[in-house]
Amino acid sequence: MIDVSRFYFILMDEIKSKLNTSQSIVVLTGAGISAESGIPTFRGQGGLWRNFRPEQLATPEAFEANPQLVWEWYNWRRELLAPISPNPAHYALVEIERQTPQFTLITQNVDGLHGKAGSRNVIEIHGNIWKVKCTQCGSITDNFDVPMQILPACQICDGLLRPNVVWFGEMLPQEELYTSQRAAAECEFMLIIGTSGIVQPAASFGLIAKQSGAYVVEINIERTPLSEVVDRTCIGKASEILTRIMSQ
Ligand code: OAD
Numbered sequence: 001m002i003d004v005s006r007f008y009f010i011l012m013d014e015i016k017s018k019l020n021t022s023q024s025i026v027v028l029t030g031a032g033i034s035a036e037s038g039i040p041t042f043r044g045q046g047g048l049w050r051n052f053r054p055e056q057l058a059t060p061e062a063f064e065a066n067p068q069l070v071w072e073w074y075n076w077r078r079e080l081l082a083p084i085s086p087n088p089a090h091y092a093l094v095e096i097e098r099q100t101p102q103f104t105l106i107t108q109n110v111d112g113l114h115g116k117a118g119s120r121n122v123i124e125i126h127g128n129i130w131k132v133k134c135t136q137c138g139s140i141t142d143n144f145d146v147p148m149q150i151l152p153a154c155q156i157c158d159g160l161l162r163p164n165v166v167w168f169g170e171m172l173p174q175e176e177l178y179t180s181q182r183a184a185a186e187c188e189f190m191l192i193i194g195t196s197g198i199v200q201p202a203a204s205f206g207l208i209a210k211q212s213g214a215y216v217v218e219i220n221i222e223r224t225p226l227s228e229v230v231d232r233t234c235i236g237k238a239s240e241i242l243t244r245i246m247s248q
Contacts, residue, residue: 019100019189026106027104084113097120106180125176135159197224217232
């Protein structure tokens, strides 16, 4: 009979020793890492506002047709996010960054919780809900107003501001994308946490890392399409698994 707890211990030990010896580590996170802070995931339950699904409001077309409505939705999301704190999984990544010579954290989350926890080298590949971008002059600035002025105007040119997040149907910021792909191709160890692995191009980073010879580990509460690609899949909550690895 297989001793599951012994297998689990060996697995955690293997991951910890790779973490300790890798000179370059890339972490890719998705909505699952923020789930334990109380933020609903994209494809899980919850997150509906006035019966709109995110796909109906997070588009350039929706903003063009009704910027007031889209900003009211973002204002509601910002009100929900403002009091939320990072959880032990976010803090474990801060500790890993502290111990690693070359560390890149790529996140698909727009909640800003990695920065709030203290992570430094973070690529927010889908943007950040606490930043705004002018639709006229393109300038990007921080904005932490809750509630916020609707409709907000650019301080430089008075143009209409939009949330600085990537909407459905939009391109990812090119520099962030190239930097992420390069980091994935050059790392020794990639950790993929709490993402369903179905939204491109972020989903391809694990494959890039694997094909370039990295050791790739996934942490998720269930198996995903990425589970077929990675070296190890750890099934469980991100905070529990990361806490376990760090204390190993
Ligand atoms: P999803 O909602 O698609 O997936 C969340 C993943 O987290 C699922 O695989 C869950 O099983 C897992 N999960 C949930 N709770 C967890 C926990 N406590 N610990 C570990 N894993 C957990 O979210 P993303 O993969 O982030 O893009 O979605 C990717 C992108 O799809 C989003 O960034 C968004 C959306 O379209 C844009 O808005 C551009």
